[in-house]
Amino acid sequence: MPIFLRRYLPVLDWGRTYGGKTLTADLMAAVIVTIMLIPQSLAYAMLAGLPPEAGLYASIVPILLYALFGTSRVLAVGPVAVVSLMTAAAVSQVASEGSMGYAAAALTLALLSGGMLFVMGVLRMGFIANFLSHPVIAGFITASGLLIATSQMKHILGVPASGYTLPEMLLSLARHIGDITLPTLLIGAGSTAFLFWVRKGMKPLLKRMGMADGISDTLSRIGPVLAIIVTTLLVALLDLADRGVAIVGAVPQSLPPFTIPDLDTDLIATLALPALLISIIGFVESISVAQTLAAKKRQRIDPDQELIGLGAANIGAAFTGGYPVTGGFARSVVNYDAGAKTPAAGAFTAIGLAIAALALTPLIYFLPTATLAATIIVAVMSLVDFKILHTAWTYSRADFAAVSATILVTLMTGVEAGVSAGVILSILLYLWRSSRPHIAEVGLVPGTQHFRNILRHKVETTPSVLTLRIDESLWFANARYLEDYLLNRLAGDLDIRHVVLMCSAVNEVDLSAVESLEAINQRLKDQTITLHLSEVKGPVEDRLKRSSFLNHLTGSIYLSQYDAWKALIPEKG
Amino acid sequence: MPIFLRRYLPVLDWGRTYGGKTLTADLMAAVIVTIMLIPQSLAYAMLAGLPPEAGLYASIVPILLYALFGTSRVLAVGPVAVVSLMTAAAVSQVASEGSMGYAAAALTLALLSGGMLFVMGVLRMGFIANFLSHPVIAGFITASGLLIATSQMKHILGVPASGYTLPEMLLSLARHIGDITLPTLLIGAGSTAFLFWVRKGMKPLLKRMGMADGISDTLSRIGPVLAIIVTTLLVALLDLADRGVAIVGAVPQSLPPFTIPDLDTDLIATLALPALLISIIGFVESISVAQTLAAKKRQRIDPDQELIGLGAANIGAAFTGGYPVTGGFARSVVNYDAGAKTPAAGAFTAIGLAIAALALTPLIYFLPTATLAATIIVAVMSLVDFKILHTAWTYSRADFAAVSATILVTLMTGVEAGVSAGVILSILLYLWRSSRPHIAEVGLVPGTQHFRNILRHKVETTPSVLTLRIDESLWFANARYLEDYLLNRLAGDLDIRHVVLMCSAVNEVDLSAVESLEAINQRLKDQTITLHLSEVKGPVEDRLKRSSFLNHLTGSIYLSQYDAWKALIPEKG
Structure with a gap:
């Protein structure tokens, strides 16, 4: 058959x-x-x-x-x-x-x-x-x-x-x-x-x-x-x-x-x-x-x-x-x-x-x-x-918000409008949230090779290295947000010589985000700060290789955040 | 002033x-x-x-x-x-x-x-x-x-x-x-x-x-x-x-x-x-x-x-x-x-x-x-x-697709339709991609505490523990996808006793996804498999505590994937 x-x-x-x-x-x-x-x-x-x-x-x-x-x-x-x-x-x-x-x-x-x-x-x-x-x-x-x-x-x-x-x-x-x-x-x-x-x-x-x-x-x-x-x-x-x-x-x-x-x-x-x-x-x-x-x-x-x-x-x-x-x-x-x-x-x-x-x-x-x-x-x-x-x-x-909008609009306007309103609102809220990603400054959990948010955990850091974990894929809706966040964070902090973007939560980088990364790399270069990436996932690295960003990157890509830590702070490694 | x-x-x-x-x-x-x-x-x-x-x-x-x-x-x-x-x-x-x-x-x-x-x-x-x-x-x-x-x-x-x-x-x-x-x-x-x-x-x-x-x-x-x-x-x-x-x-x-x-x-x-x-x-x-x-x-x-x-x-x-x-x-x-x-x-x-x-x-x-x-x-x-x-x-x-749709529709239909088509298409493509997340089976990179995709890196694994790294926030559009993926992966593999979901890339878990996690937990329990989570971020864990999921979770939440590895495979730790 x-x-x-x-x-x-x-x-x-x-x-x-x-x-x-x-x-x-x-x-x-x-x-x-x-x-x-x-x-x-x-x-x-x-x-x-x-x-x-x-x-x-x-x-x-x-x-x-x-x-x-x-x-x-x-x-x-x-x-x-x-x-x-x-x-x-x-x-x-x-x-x-x-x-x-x-x-x-x-x-x-x-x-x-x-x-x-x-x-x-x-x-x-x-x-x-x-x-x-x-x-x-x-x-x-x-x-x-x-x-x-x-x-x-x-x-x-x-x-x-x-x-x-x-x-x-x-x-x-x-x-x-x-x-x-x-x-x-x-x-x-x-x-x-x-x-x-x-x-x-x-x-x-x-x-x-x-x-x-x-x-x-x-x-x-x-x-x-x-x-x-x-x-x-x-x-x-x-x-x-x-x-x-x-x-x-x-x-x-x-x-x-x-x-x-x-x-x-x-x-x-x-x-x-x-x-x-x-x-x-x-x-x-x-x-x-x-x-x-x-x-x-x-x-x-x-x-x-x-x-x-x-x-x-x-x-x-x-x-x-x-x-x-x-x-x-x-x-x-x-x-x-x-x-x-x-x-x-x-x-x-x-x-x-x-x-x-x-x-x-x-x-x-x-x-x-x-x-x-x-x-x-x-x-x-x-x-x-x-x-x-x-x-x-x-x-x-x-x-x-999604459930109450669905109920209200369904009762007040009808079933089609109700379900449409619920779907559209829940998608808009998702888009809005992922356009403003959570960004955590991280440090080393003592005795491990694991890095966590400095605000939530007792961790080791060093003034010359700023490590940011970006908790979202980088795409057009949040590309500019990262740029603004980073430049605001750097303003006035003159000790920083290296910025490491820890990409364990970055599941994708689209073309708009690559352009933002290029801009960030250039701005940091103007301030003699080196930009590094760590824990970039396979599919994301494959993608980045198709753009010219990696040729311009002032720093390196490290397999793990711990590798980056060892390389940038040899005395602590 | x-x-x-x-x-x-x-x-x-x-x-x-x-x-x-x-x-x-x-x-x-x-x-x-x-x-x-x-x-x-x-x-x-x-x-x-x-x-x-x-x-x-x-x-x-x-x-x-x-x-x-x-x-x-x-x-x-x-x-x-x-x-x-x-x-x-x-x-x-x-x-x-x-x-x-x-x-x-x-x-x-x-x-x-x-x-x-x-x-x-x-x-x-x-x-x-x-x-x-x-x-x-x-x-x-x-x-x-x-x-x-x-x-x-x-x-x-x-x-x-x-x-x-x-x-x-x-x-x-x-x-x-x-x-x-x-x-x-x-x-x-x-x-x-x-x-x-x-x-x-x-x-x-x-x-x-x-x-x-x-x-x-x-x-x-x-x-x-x-x-x-x-x-x-x-x-x-x-x-x-x-x-x-x-x-x-x-x-x-x-x-x-x-x-x-x-x-x-x-x-x-x-x-x-x-x-x-x-x-x-x-x-x-x-x-x-x-x-x-x-x-x-x-x-x-x-x-x-x-x-x-x-x-x-x-x-x-x-x-x-x-x-x-x-x-x-x-x-x-x-x-x-x-x-x-x-x-x-x-x-x-x-x-x-x-x-x-x-x-x-x-x-x-x-x-x-x-x-x-x-x-x-x-x-x-x-x-x-x-x-x-x-x-x-x-x-x-x-x-x-986004750029060519924008150009074509603008030329053929006009500026308003063109820019709307571009925006809508690029958002739909983003939604579609994040509704089908990349899921990697990971193992320990020898000599480190770092875990990577078994398909891309030489890593250590053990038959009784399945560790999946989910490369996306869990939300309504992909909640069912994870469920299907996991159940298909388990079908026929009788050695597995523990499933660890490594959540380093999970930036959010919404209510639909919690319900999916509960369903997964229950299905695994029926097959006497324990479900664990690792590297759950602070904001995500705070959120999960508001649902009853953590009360039902058969396994534990580990700070790092390496902690999970040590706990579940003591002889290798």
Whole structure:
């Protein structure tokens, strides 16, 4: 089998050894995941502003494609909360909810996102996700959770509120406070309370009754199905739909349809940036889940191949009536806990959902949207965690600035602006810090050959030699800083005959910095001071040899700072 | 005198000791600079698309204000080539050349730029200029020089060509090739040839005739005045204006008028980004000139105070019929060479230019624009230098990418896009490199206490201890990279019992990286491998103490790598 095929189609690896025992395990897992996914898919479609069946469709073909191309054995791909919210935010810019254009734009968004993920995968650009720092991700998830929960309050209260930012939504809810419909509120609040109890109260109860951890977890995750059955029956039997309770209504009985995304250039231009953000955030969410689960079984995840897998899944969603998808946390964990062994479990789940889309949709005619809203609220509230603010504050102001900016901008302006602000701010703060490097004057730790900061350690020094350890790579943003620092340090200190730059922390010297070093060398020469370097790393020395700096250097390059010390102060060596 | 005042008004320092000898030197310099500035100011105003008098006005009040607030003793502030080009590019977006709105928008641009510079100065944000790397500046200057020279070809050829990018301009010139007017071409080409000869031929000639360097330099810089006198007389005496030679025409005889910039919010929104770029580029040009000249006399330039000085100068330009200004290279060098001692020389120059604006403008009625174009072309061609491409190519691909992107985008799209592309690309390349740090496996250099890369040096190692030197600060963009690198390195190597991370090059550890270190510690613990750190710098250790990482660390932190070596391999210590 050609290596090429095996690289891009991991299915060829695990498929060859597939057998009876694995099949049973995968089938079992698929049944459980299917039951859990039906309400989740409907709910997230509602969150994305799409008809409920879009959520089912988005869970079928994408799962199959991921099973072919993905490297995780247990990742379950489909609609997830944050991506659904981002889809709503992006698509509502170009079409109004419920219109034909809205669903079509969601397809375009999925195609764009899938295409971007696929291209990034082929170009091996998985590293891009590294630029989302932990504080930015944590802040973004918390703020999105709050936004999502707030956005669902209108379904719980049964009022026609609107808005995409926290202030807009709260204001709109407040304005509609008189329109609250009691039956809806009872169903919504009741479902929410029940689902919270399932998470917080039932699980410990089942455990105390001696149930294994995995099973009680799984049971608590299919709690939403119970809520749906009960509330649907209530609405149907008590004719609550006539008393103002919003219901899902008629959902077409169909396999995923073949759809062609709208390729209007204006539409693509507007959706390109949201698609990129959805791709990156979806990828980060998915890869975190996949790596966490893979680590438990010492399996390997290839980030670049994951991009291809998720890209294929999203392209699939675009052509089968779905919307942007990614690997979800809850569904993957259930899949894992339920014993899935290979991506075949995903394929069986897809079959289960296809049967649901074809046969079961009449059963949810009377399903109240308030119940779906409750399942969303309970799911996302577990993501909201403000502890990161405290952790970041304790650790460093820069991390705190990044996380708080992300949270604030997400809540006040929206998800895209929030995550962009967090990424840009954290990169700017990093650049700012490395443009003002820590520079330590060092001396010899007595009895060793080790040199440390004279301000922190008892060390030996000598007036004629100034040794500076530069704690940063030298690059254009800090080249002038070093020049200024050194000239200020030398001003008035007439004993100094040698300056040694200890380069143990200098990992790179770019062209601007070389020019600064040349200038420093010249200025020191004018003052009859010799410039030396020590502990220059291999790659850095190789680089310096390509410039003319070493030809002009008045002093020498020493392998170790101790060598420099011995050479410049022979009597102490 | 309050410290506060002395900080913001350097004039209070040098003004107190002002006397006769300095006065004579300053007056002499002012006469020479005034003669040189008259044609230059007219020419740069034309380059900016403004009436010629705007160039004179922009040289009067700004010089006076800089003399009050600036820290350089010899910097001459006024219109310069690159800023004039950027002004034309920015203002032509909002108004057509020659219209009232065009001149008004130029005032707004000067006010915005002045306000930004002033605010940056008060906030001590001079460091922003450091983010323009040497390759980006060199590429930008070269490309702008080419753009400017090309833009003046229409005046030399006497055709109505247009465009702001190199292809646009060349295409437009080609389209008008049949319209070339011979008298204009003769004047333009003649002036250009003469001015080039003054630079390249006359100076060596004067030197051979025994003239001092400074004087021959200064003479060659006032060559344009000769060209202007001769061509103006030619046009006037031969009635060339009637034969199609474009002339400057009537210029109002007036001191700088009091003008109020247009503060329309749409206008401000459009001009904000250009104003920021003009501010930063103007500041970089000015501070380079000021520092070069100050270094020759061991004087000090305060970058933050320079921002305030340039800010005041631009605000002054906005209220007196000028346009954005900065410290110019040519005019400052002439000022310095002519013997200026204090900013008073600038004040005298301002008086000279005011007299010119009031009394001499009728004399330039017949001045052909082709001559002005020739002075611009000769001035900017000295900026064009493609050597930087070769230097950067030899040194590193990243620097080469930055300089070539800057040149290409500037020529193809314009100055603003060019410099933005250069800055953004050089920052992205820096981020990319530091997201993939060099990691070296190190061992003990025999007979020393120094540790180096096992691949480059003959060193001692032992199978049970893996020592990795991480050549980069640990931050969010490379946190996962270290994790992957380490786990890949450990896979299959069953001898390893200790991992030592040698942190001599780790200048910072952010919150994301701490979480990665915790994860590494945990994974190693699962494999019964102990994790140690060595040579952790003071500031980094302080930081780590704020997290819970050190509580969980399975191993120790050693002051030096040699201490770690002795502790972990007692028999070799």
